[in-house]
Amino acid sequence: MVVTKSEMVAAIRKVKSVIPKISTIPALMGALVNDGYLIATNTEISIQVKLEAGAGEKFILPSKALDMICNLPDGNVKIECGDKDVITISAGRIKNKIQSVPVEEFAYDDIRNVSEENATIDAEMFLRAISRVAFAADAKSSNRLMTGIYLEGVDDGLKMAALDGHRIARIKIPATGVEGMKLIIPKQACEILSSLDLHGKIDLSYDNYAAVFCNEDSVVYTRLISGEYFNTDQMFRDSPIRATIDRKEFSNALTRANMCINSEKSKVPVVLDISRYEMEVSIVNSTNDYKEVVQLAEDINTPIRIGFNPKLINEALKYFSDDEVCIELTTPKMPMFVSETNTDLRVLILPVNIAA
Numbered sequence: 001m002v003v004t005k006s007e008m009v010a011a012i013r014k015v016k017s018v019i020p021k022i023s024t025i026p027a028l029m030g031a032l033v034n035d036g037y038l039i040a041t042n043t044e045i046s047i048q049v050k051l052e053a054g055a056g057e058k059f060i061l062p063s064k065a066l067d068m069i070c071n072l073p074d075g076n077v078k079i080e081c082g083d084k085d086v087i088t089i090s091a092g093r094i095k096n097k098i099q100s101v102p103v104e105e106f107a108y109d110d111i112r113n114v115s116e117e118n119a120t121i122d123a124e125m126f127l128r129a130i131s132r133v134a135f136a137a138d139a140k141s142s143n144r145l146m147t148g149i150y151l152e153g154v155d156d157g158l159k160m161a162a163l164d165g166h167r168i169a170r171i172k173i174p175a176t177g178v179e180g181m182k183l184i185i186p187k188q189a190c191e192i193l194s195s196l197d198l199h200g201k202i203d204l205s206y207d208n209y210a211a212v213f214c215n216e217d218s219v220v221y222t223r224l225i226s227g228e229y230f231n232t233d234q235m236f237r238d239s240p241i242r243a244t245i246d247r248k249e250f251s252n253a254l255t256r257a258n259m260c261i262n263s264e265k266s267k268v269p270v271v272l273d274i275s276r277y278e279m280e281v282s283i284v285n286s287t288n289d290y291k292e293v294v295q296l297a298e299d300i301n302t303p304i305r306i307g308f309n310p311k312l313i314n315e316a317l318k319y320f321s322d323d324e325v326c327i328e329l330t331t332p333k334m335p336m337f338v339s340e341t342n343t344d345l346r347v348l349i350l351p352v353n354i355a356a
Helices: 005-018 063-070 123-134 187-195 247-258 310-317
Strands: 002-004 030-034 037-041 045-050 058-062 076-081 086-091 094-099 118-122 148-154 157-163 167-173 182-186 201-206 210-214 218-223 241-246 270-284 289-308 324-329 336-339 346-349
Touching: 002 005, 005 030, 005 037, 005 045, 005 063, 005 076, 005 187, 030 063, 045 187, 058 063, 058 086, 063 086, 063 094, 118 123, 123 148, 123 157, 123 167, 123 187, 123 201, 148 187, 167 310, 182 187, 182 218, 187 218, 241 247, 241 270, 247 270, 247 289, 247 310, 247 324, 289 310, 289 324, 310 336, 310 346
Parallel strands: none
Antiparallel strands: 002 076, 030 037, 030 058, 037 045, 045 218, 076 086, 086 094, 118 201, 148 157, 148 182, 157 167, 167 346, 201 210, 210 218, 241 289, 241 324, 270 289, 324 336, 336 346
């Protein structure tokens, strides 16, 4: 097949994140060209990306071949599979032969559909929402439920939630045909979906074990995480202390305070002293005594002093889009809730103990 380098590199970048570096099946350490698609799998997650070329072709590009293609000069690339699964890559005066493996060794199923249960969702809205909650999931957690993002269909839309034991992120988007849906999608699959820059509509089919996200250009298959997800609805509530604050000023103050933390393992928290129209952000340790005042948009009648890991707040603030965010507090032992006006995104962040 003859394909432009730019198209091939774009496809390689989309599938490369699921290609395992080590596998007992050598064929999986590459990508399969199959009748106009480039396909990669790690058996848990599979992705196929449409190619303009490659109709009728079927061969495996090993990882070295993928790296070679990405480093070729711009222009057309000719890729052929000859006898004994030898791949020949040609571009201008460059010609290289790489040993591959038989296509029969590539373990992948037809991932276009898994069941009759399906829904159609606006791609841009869905991916924007899922990226805003996925940060709160912990892919390395020993609790499997915390490694995924929860999708639940309700009468008026699709709810998404993720948590890691220190924070919870939740959002809801309009959607139809999702009633009864309850899926836990692995964080890696959500990150892959977000990286594809999909437009138009996504057709989602699912059963009790797997889900398939299908767009005209890409298809992503993922196994689901089994189990009953946490009841995050009961964890969110209205709080009596509410303040509106400039998101960037708050984030910048937390960043500067975080720079005063001596090490990654330090448990010294950033303290927020909120009173009247001001929030004092401070941190005191063996080498620093840092204080900064950030203005609030309204008068707070009930003063409160509360401590947090600044990284947890700052990472959450990145996923809000409004210039201002609302923070809600109850007591120094209760969570802080962060929200904004223009979206349904709401984040819960647990505090840490501080001196009285």
